Amino acid sequence: MNVADPLFELREAVFDYGRHRALDGLSIRLPRRGRVALLGANGCGKSTLLRLLNGLYPPLSGEVRFEGKPVDFAGAGDEFLWNFRRRVALLFQDPDAQLFNPTVHDEVAFGPLQLRMPLHEIRGKVDAVLDRLEITHLTDRAPYRLSGGEKKRVALASILVLDPEVLLLDEPSAALDPRSQSQLLELLRGLDPSKTLITATHDLDVVESIADYCYVMRSGKLIAEGPPAGILADRRLLTEANLVR
Numbered sequence: 001m002n003v004a005d006p007l008f009e010l011r012e013a014v015f016d017y018g019r020h021r022a023l024d025g026l027s028i029r030l031p032r033r034g035r036v037a038l039l040g041a042n043g044c045g046k047s048t049l050l051r052l053l054n055g056l057y058p059p060l061s062g063e064v065r066f067e068g069k070p071v072d073f074a075g076a077g078d079e080f081l082w083n084f085r086r087r088v089a090l091l092f093q094d095p096d097a098q099l100f101n102p103t104v105h106d107e108v109a110f111g112p113l114q115l116r117m118p119l120h121e122i123r124g125k126v127d128a129v130l131d132r133l134e135i136t137h138l139t140d141r142a143p144y145r146l147s148g149g150e151k152k153r154v155a156l157a158s159i160l161v162l163d164p165e166v167l168l169l170d171e172p173s174a175a176l177d178p179r180s181q182s183q184l185l186e187l188l189r190g191l192d193p194s195k196t197l198i199t200a201t202h203d204l205d206v207v208e209s210i211a212d213y214c215y216v217m218r219s220g221k222l223i224a225e226g227p228p229a230g231i232l233a234d235r236r237l238l239t240e241a242n243l244v245r
């Protein structure tokens with residue numbers, strides 16, 4: 001896609017875990033208000049890319065920019081960081097990496113408390129998001145004791161409660177049973193179109209409901225991009241990306 005004014009831009013980004021190269025000079029421009037999918041087999045670097053976009057890891061070399069400014073938590077001013085954290089939220093692939101509060105209620109209220117929202121407002125927002133994700137009955141439960149799918153919904157609730165403008169979603173539909181999966185896809189489809197949705201997945205069945213545009217990765221690089229219909233019909237590409245047998 002010819003993205004004139006990208007929300008995120010990576011230029012030749014390299015990232016290594018020890019001696020293992022996870023991103024191998026990745027350049028990508030992601031549009032504002034788009035719904036894009038990052039597609040690729042396990043290990044191609046999707047989660048690493050999302051962590052760089054969210055500023056959790058700095059690139060070893062190359063650049064990560066948000067609205068043209070470097071996502072550089074060492075060098076950036078407080079205002080940029082505060083603004084960035086308010087606007088951009090990441091749903092981790094593994095909800096255990098995200099959940100740490102003693103109850104589901106506390107988990108979902110944590111972000112709003114950090115942002116110093118008034119308490120009565122927080123109560124209303126937490127109730128509303130629990131209801132929306134159909135997890136009100138889990139309010140007093142300990143997140144770490146929940147099932148994988150329940151954890152995923154709690155983690156999603158803890159993000160949606162902040163109403164972020166940009167959602168980075170790492171395999172949001174994995175570990176969900178079919179009913180929860182269609183509920184989730186419905187919910188994502190129902191989000192305000194002003195939001196930017198960037199979803200990493202290897203599940204070809206969900207691509208058309210979560211994205212209007214796809215980027216296909218392999219071995220830490222971008223190998224193709226285009227609208228879902230074209231990508232999903234390209235057997236050779238999907239085989240090359242290890243997305244089909």
Ligand SMILES: Nc1ncnc2c1ncn2[C@@H]1O[C@H](COP(=O)(O)OP(=O)(O)O)[C@@H](O)[C@H]1O
Pocket residue numbers: 017018020021022040041042043044045046047048049
């Ligand atoms: N914490 C880590 N330590 C070492 N290697 C890692 C770590 N996380 C990911 N990797 C490796 O980096 C590569 C990219 O991983 P990842 O970004 O998780 O890919 P994906 O999300 O597409 O499955 C994989 O080969 C993976 O094994």
Ligand SMILES: [Mg+2]
Pocket residue numbers: 046047048093170171
């Ligand atoms: Mg991953």
